[in-house]
Amino acid sequence: MSLNAADTTTNNTTTITTEDKESAVSRCDSPPWYSHPGIERCHVQNKFNTLSDLLTCYQNAEEQQRIQDHKSTGIKFILISSKGMWHENVSATISSPLYLTTVQLMKILLMTKTISVDDSGNSNSNSNSNSNSNNCNNDIINNQDDDSHDYKQHITVNEDHITSYIGKYEDVDYWVVYLKDGNMKEKDDAESHYELKSIMSTPTMFTAGRKIQCKPLREFGDSLENAHDSGIVATANGLIEFHKSHGYCSRCGSPTESTKAGGSRRCTRDTCRTTVYPRIDSATIMLVTSPCENYALLGRKKNWPVGRYSALAGFCEVGETLEECCQRETLEESGVRIDPVSVRFELSQPWPFPRSLMVGFRARAATTTTARSTICNKNTEESSSSSSSSSSLEFLPEITIDTNEMEDIRWFHKRFVKERLSLVGSTALSFQPNDDEKEFHIPGKASLARYLITKWAKENR
Numbered sequence: 001m002s003l004n005a006a007d008t009t010t011n012n013t014t015t016i017t018t019e020d021k022e023s024a025v026s027r028c029d030s031p032p033w034y035s036h037p038g039i040e041r042c043h044v045q046n047k048f049n050t051l052s053d054l055l056t057c058y059q060n061a062e063e064q065q066r067i068q069d070h071k072s073t074g075i076k077f078i079l080i081s082s083k084g085m086w087h088e089n090v091s092a093t094i095s096s097p098l099y100l101t102t103v104q105l106m107k108i109l110l111m112t113k114t115i116s117v118d119d120s121g122n123s124n125s126n127s128n129s130n131s132n133s134n135n136c137n138n139d140i141i142n143n144q145d146d147d148s149h150d151y152k153q154h155i156t157v158n159e160d161h162i163t164s165y166i167g168k169y170e171d172v173d174y175w176v177v178y179l180k181d182g183n184m185k186e187k188d189d190a191e192s193h194y195e196l197k198s199i200m201s202t203p204t205m206f207t208a209g210r211k212i213q214c215k216p217l218r219e220f221g222d223s224l225e226n227a228h229d230s231g232i233v234a235t236a237n238g239l240i241e242f243h244k245s246h247g248y249c250s251r252c253g254s255p256t257e258s259t260k261a262g263g264s265r266r267c268t269r270d271t272c273r274t275t276v277y278p279r280i281d282s283a284t285i286m287l288v289t290s291p292c293e294n295y296a297l298l299g300r301k302k303n304w305p306v307g308r309y310s311a312l313a314g315f316c317e318v319g320e321t322l323e324e325c326c327q328r329e330t331l332e333e334s335g336v337r338i339d340p341v342s343v344r345f346e347l348s349q350p351w352p353f354p355r356s357l358m359v360g361f362r363a364r365a366a367t368t369t370t371a372r373s374t375i376c377n378k379n380t381e382e383s384s385s386s387s388s389s390s391s392s393l394e395f396l397p398e399i400t401i402d403t404n405e406m407e408d409i410r411w412f413h414k415r416f417v418k419e420r421l422s423l424v425g426s427t428a429l430s431f432q433p434n435d436d437e438k439e440f441h442i443p444g445k446a447s448l449a450r451y452l453i454t455k456w457a458k459e460n461r
């Protein structure tokens with residue numbers, strides 16, 4: 001059933017590689033995608049808790065000065081709703097996060113009735129086309145010249161939504177707001193979508209021809225241009241997932257409330273008051289090679305797009321080290337035993353779908369001299385056809401696939417993989433592969449798997 005290594009190397013119909021293209025998709029020198037240092041959270045977590053706190057503060061000049069004293073030069077918001085994260089399509093293959101100013105956010109909250117203003121207020125005005133800066137403090141200050149005094153006097157915030165502080169990057173404070181389904185159901189989806197676009201599609205924020213879209217982050221993460229953006233939106237995604245799944249206390253079942261600007265949740269029952277923090281699940285992802293390191297063990301799940309193969313991975317279990325997890329998961333999924341002393345750490349990556357920390361390893365399969373006809377030859381990168389009679393030959397360990405977890409697992413020769421590194425691929429489950437990618441592709445640049453596989457494929461041994 002399983003295609004052997006000789007097949008994967010001899011059926012080479014794709015002629016691709018140029019070093020330029022390879023370097024464009026290789027991330028060997030980049031920080032892990034989706035990582036965000038999360039520095040300087042305390043000054044915000046100790047100061048704000050709810051969106052009411054924040055919006056009230058931002059209408060108050062004295063408070064704004066205090067924010068500036070903390071060296072914050074502005075505030076930007078990420079918006080998430082039930083269908084995913086709102087973002088901007090710069091082109092067919094490039095996206096950027098949709099960072100909202102405070103004024104834009106307030107207009108959206110008004111539209112979705114997440115905030116309300118009494119009759120004397122005039123906050124629900126037309127789009128503020130005079131605002132031409134992404135600096136939110138400036139937006140607020142400018143806006144106070146016309147109608148934002150009304151916000152200050154009459155605003156009421158429905159705290160049914162979820163708000164969380166993401167962190168600071170280059171002196172800008174980033175927040176995420178999740179609009180629950182109820183907020184969007186006042187009108188049908190199409191109408192809400194249209195209004196949302198009309199609010200956000202101001203000339204100051206969007207270039208003609210660009211589109212805003214709402215999708216799960218995993219579906220567009222590869223198309224983000226900047227690593228720091230990927231870290232901000234991934235942190236936003238992970239925090240919202242935490243809040244959505246921890247609405248009730250795990251000790252007593254009472255409702256919980258957001259605390260520390262969305263950095264934790266606390267039980268509302270006086271006799272309990274248990275606090276919970278965002279949980280992170282450790283998972284290992286391991287690039288397992290043959291003993292000679294010319295072949296890599298790659299597999300695919302049934303629900304992945306056609307042609308996608310990746311390194312094996314799995315969650316760490318109670319009482320287990322990460323290294324032991326590598327060995328157990330590889331054995332369970334593929335039947336291949338890893339040489340324990342060969343397991344070494346490579347790189348880790350936040351994987352907020354919903355809350356994993358992927359810990360990347362490299363390992364070698366244990367030597368076998370009895371298993372299969374395909375030979376793992378130490379002396380050449382060519383796939384051998386068993387022509388040598390040397391007693392030192394090692395065989396590729398036999399693969400026994402756990403079909404409950406994986407659809408296919410194979411040994412792939414380094415040359416076969418290297419020739420396909422210029423295929424950009426994707427980590428999106430909705431990815432539509434082209435003809436070359438249907439034969440074989442690895443996940444996109446957002447994944448630690450791509451880093452591990454690329455690094456191995458480019459090694460000269």
Ligand SMILES: [Zn+2]
Nearest residue numbers: 249252267272
């Ligand atoms: Zn409780």
